[in-house]
Amino acid sequence: MLTEYAVLLLISLGGIAIAWQLGIRNLWLSIPGGMMIAVVLRDVLFSTMNMVNQRWISGFAFFGILALGLVVSAWQAGRGLYKNMILGTVISLLATTSTRVIGLQGTPHPDSLWILSLTRLFDLNGNIGFLNGHTAIKRGFSYPLLLSLGPSGQYLSGLTPYIYAALGCLVIWVVRQLTRDEARKRVIWVSGLLILATFSTVMPLRAIFYINGHTLTAVGMLAAAGVAAIAVRDFELTREHLLIVCLGVFTASTSRIEGIALVALAVLPLISQRWIRRSAILWIIGSGTFGLCMWLATYHSYIINATDLPWYVFMAIVVAAGCLPALKIFDWLRFRLVPVALISMTVLFIAAEVVFHNALRKGNQALADNLFYGSGRWGIFFGAIVLGIVLGNWKRMTPEHKTLLAITTSLILGSLITKMLDGGQFGHPTLGRTGWSDSLNRMWLQSFAIFLVTVLVGLVQNNKIWGAEEISKG
Amino acid sequence: MNTLKSWRFWLINLVMVSVAFVNLFVLSHSAPFMGHNKTYNINRIIEHAHWVEGAPVVLTNHFSTVHVTNIGDRFKNGFGFEDELIGIFKVKSVDRTEDPIDLQGKATLKELLHYRHYATTAHCSGQTSKYCNLYLIWDGGNSAPYRTFIGVQVEDSMSLKNQEDPGAKARMVKTFVLLDSNLYRNLIGGK
Numbered sequence: 001m002l003t004e005y006a007v008l009l010l011i012s013l014g015g016i017a018i019a020w021q022l023g024i025r026n027l028w029l030s031i032p033g034g035m036m037i038a039v040v041l042r043d044v045l046f047s048t049m050n051m052v053n054q055r056w057i058s059g060f061a062f063f064g065i066l067a068l069g070l071v072v073s074a075w076q077a078g079r080g081l082y083k084n085m086i087l088g089t090v091i092s093l094l095a096t097t098s099t100r101v102i103g104l105q106g107t108p109h110p111d112s113l114w115i116l117s118l119t120r121l122f123d124l125n126g127n128i129g130f131l132n133g134h135t136a137i138k139r140g141f142s143y144p145l146l147l148s149l150g151p152s153g154q155y156l157s158g159l160t161p162y163i164y165a166a167l168g169c170l171v172i173w174v175v176r177q178l179t180r181d182e183a184r185k186r187v188i189w190v191s192g193l194l195i196l197a198t199f200s201t202v203m204p205l206r207a208i209f210y211i212n213g214h215t216l217t218a219v220g221m222l223a224a225a226g227v228a229a230i231a232v233r234d235f236e237l238t239r240e241h242l243l244i245v246c247l248g249v250f251t252a253s254t255s256r257i258e259g260i261a262l263v264a265l266a267v268l269p270l271i272s273q274r275w276i277r278r279s280a281i282l283w284i285i286g287s288g289t290f291g292l293c294m295w296l297a298t299y300h301s302y303i304i305n306a307t308d309l310p311w312y313v314f315m316a317i318v319v320a321a322g323c324l325p326a327l328k329i330f331d332w333l334r335f336r337l338v339p340v341a342l343i344s345m346t347v348l349f350i351a352a353e354v355v356f357h358n359a360l361r362k363g364n365q366a367l368a369d370n371l372f373y374g375s376g377r378w379g380i381f382f383g384a385i386v387l388g389i390v391l392g393n394w395k396r397m398t399p400e401h402k403t404l405l406a407i408t409t410s411l412i413l414g415s416l417i418t419k420m421l422d423g424g425q426f427g428h429p430t431l432g433r434t435g436w437s438d439s440l441n442r443m444w445l446q447s448f449a450i451f452l453v454t455v456l457v458g459l460v461q462n463n464k465i466w467g468a469e470e471i472s473k474g
Numbered sequence: 475m476n477t478l479k480s481w482r483f484w485l486i487n488l489v490m491v492s493v494a495f496v497n498l499f500v501l502s503h504s505a506p507f508m509g510h511n512k513t514y515n516i517n518r519i520i521e522h523a524h525w526v527e528g529a530p531v532v533l534t535n536h537f538s539t540v541h542v543t544n545i546g547d548r549f550k551n552g553f554g555f556e557d558e559l560i561g562i563f564k565v566k567s568v569d570r571t572e573d574p575i576d577l578q579g580k581a582t583l584k585e586l587l588h589y590r591h592y593a594t595t596a597h598c599s600g601q602t603s604k605y606c607n608l609y610l611i612w613d614g615g616n617s618a619p620y621r622t623f624i625g626v627q628v629e630d631s632m633s634l635k636n637q638e639d640p641g642a643k644a645r646m647v648k649t650f651v652l653l654d655s656n657l658y659r660n661l662i663g664g665k
Binding site: 099100102103104105106107108110113114116117118119120121123126127129130131133135136150151153154155157190193194196197200201202203205206208209210374377379380381383384387388391436459462464465466467468 | 476477478479480482483485486487489490491493494495496497498501502503504505506507508509510511512514515516517519520523525526527528531556557558559561562563564
C-alpha cells in the first residue's frame with residue numbers, strides 16, 4: 001500500500017514540477033498538465049527502451065526524470081509551485097486512499113480484465129510481440145502502461161480516480177478561462193445546476209473507478225478542445241496553450257484507438273484558423289501521428305504488418321502525411337476544414353443509415369435506449385445537454401461558443417462513425433447494443449466533459465436567461 | 475429586466491432539477507462502483523472474475539508449466555483460448571490441431587466435478603449461444619507443478635452465463651472440460 005502512495009505521489013508531483021518548468025503554472029491546469037507529461041514520458045521511454053529490448057530500464061528512467069524534475073523545480077520555484085504541489089498531494093493521497101483503504105473499485109467488465117492483462121505483461125517486462133492481435137490494440141497504450149507502475153503483480157489502483165480528478169481540474173481551468181469576462185454568479189449558478197445533473201447520473205460516477213482508458217482520453221480531448229476555443233476567441237495560441245494542446249493530442253491518440261480521430265475533430269477549429277503559425281500546426285498534428293505510430297510500432301501492430309513496411313518507414317509516411325495541412329498549397333482547404341468535416345460526416349452518416357438501414361435498425365434503437373431511456377446508465381443526462389444547448393446563446397454567438405458547438409457536433413458525429421467503422425471493417429456496421437457496457441455508450445465518457453463546457457458557456461452567455469439585455473460584466 | 479422574471483431562467487432550473495430527480499429516484503440504476511475490495515493482484519482479480527477469456531490465466535495461476543491440447547477451432551468444434559493471454563501469462567504450449575475429445579457417454583460432468591475444479595465459460599460456435607461452459611479440472615492431490623490439460627467435451631449442461639444473469643432464459647449449452655492428463659489417463663485411459 002505504501003508503495004502505491006509513493007508511486008502516485010511521485011507521478012503527481014514530478015508531473016506538476018516538470019509542467020512548472022515548461023511554463024504550465026496555473027493551479028488547476030497543473031494537475032492535468034502534469035498527468036499528460038507523465039503520459040508522454042512513460043510512453044516515449046518505454047517505446048525507446050523496447051526497441052533495444054531493455055524495457056526494465058524504462059520504469060527507472062521514468063521515476064528518475066520525475067524525481068529530477070521535482071528536485072530542480074523545488075529548488076528554483078517560489079510559493080506558486082507549492083500551491084500546485086499541495087493540490088497534487090491531496091488528490092493523489094485521496095485517490096490512493098479511496099482504492100487501497102476504503103476499497104472502492106470499478107464495475108467489473110471484460111475490457112477492464114483485458115487492460116489488466118496488458119498491465120501484467122508490462123509489469124513482467126514480457127514480450128510485447130504478443131500484442132500484435134486485434135484485441136490488444138483496442139485496449140490502449142498509455143493507460144495500461146501507467147497502471148503497470150503499481151506494486152509487483154498488482155496495478156496502480158489509485159491512478160484511475162486520479163485521472164478523473166485531473167479531468168475535473170481541467171474542466172475548472174477551461175471554464176474559468178472561457179468565462180473570465182462573465183458575471184461570476186452566473187457561472188456559479190449554471191455550474192451548480194450542471195454538477196447536479198451530472199453527478200445524479202450513473203455513468204459519470206462510474207468513470208471514477210472504472211478501469212479503462214476513456215477518462216484519460218477525455219483529459220486529452222478536453223485539453224485540445226478547451227485550448228482550441230480559448231485560442232479562437234483570443235486570436236492567439238500562446239506557448240503554454242500550444243504545449244497543452246500538443247500534450248492533449250498525444251494523450252488522446254495513445255490512450256484509445258479512436259482517440260486520434262476524435263481529438264483531430266477537436267483541434268480542427270484551431271488548425272483551420274488563418275492566423276495560426278504553420279509550425280504550430282506541425283507540432284499539433286505531429287503529436288498525434290507520432291504518438292499513434294509509436295504505439296503501433298511498440299505493439300508490433302497488425303496494422304503496420306499489413307503494409308509490409310518497416311515500422312520506421314510507416315511512421316515516417318504517417319507523420320509526413322500529417323504535415324500536409326500545414327502546406328500553403330492546402331490553405332484553401334484548411335480554412336474550410338470545419339464545415340467540410342461536418343458536411344462530410346453528416347453525408348457519410350446518412351448514407352450509412354440508408355444503405356445499411358436493416359443492419360443499423362437494432363443499433364439505432366439501442367442508441368436511443370442507452371442515451372434517452374436509461375439503459376446506458378446515462379439517465380436523462382443527454383436530455384439536459386440537448387436542452388442546455390438549445391437554450392444557449394444562439395443569436396449573438398461568441399467565437400468560443402461557436403467553436404465549442406462545432407466541436408460538440410463533430411464529436412457526436414465522429415463517435416457514431418467510428419463505432420460504425422469498428423464493426424464496418426468486418427462488413428457489419430453497427431451502432432452498438434443496449435446496455436452500459438456497449439463501446440459507443442462508453443465512448444460518450446470521452447466527450448461528456450466537452451458537452452458540459454459547451455452548455456455552460458452557452459447558458460452563461462445568453463443574457464435572456466439572466467434577464468439582462470446588456471453583455472454581462474464580471 | 476430581472477433574472478427572476480425570465481422564463482428561460484426558471485425553465486433551465488426546473489429541467490436540471492428534474493433531471494437529477496428522475497436520475498436518482500425514477501429510473502432504475504445500478505451502483506456506479508463497488509466497495510470492500512481487497513484484491514489488487516492482477517492474476518487473482520482475473521481468477522475471481524470468472525472471465526470468459528480467463529482460462530489460460532487460471533491455469534498458470536495454479537501451475538508453473540502448462541501444456542494444453544485438443545482445443546480445436548472455436549469457430550468449428552472447439553472453444554476459445556485466447557492467443558494473446560497464452561503469451562502474456564506464459565502457457566508453455568497450446569495444440570489446436572485436434573478437436574476436443576468427445577467423452578459424451580463415457581464420463582459425466584458430475585463424476586469429473588469430484589476433483590478440484592474451476593467453472594467458467596468460453597467462446598464457441600455451433601449453437602444459439604456464443605458461450606459454452608468450460609471447466610478446468612485437475613487432481614488436487616497431485617503436487618506436480620507441471621501439467622498437461624486435454625480438451626474434452628461432455629454432455630451439454632445448464633449455461634453458467636444464466637447464473638450470472640438470473641433474468642435470462644435458462645438454456646443448455648455445449649460443455650467443455652480442460653482435464654488434467656493424469657486424471658484423463660486414470661479415468662478414461664490412453665493419451
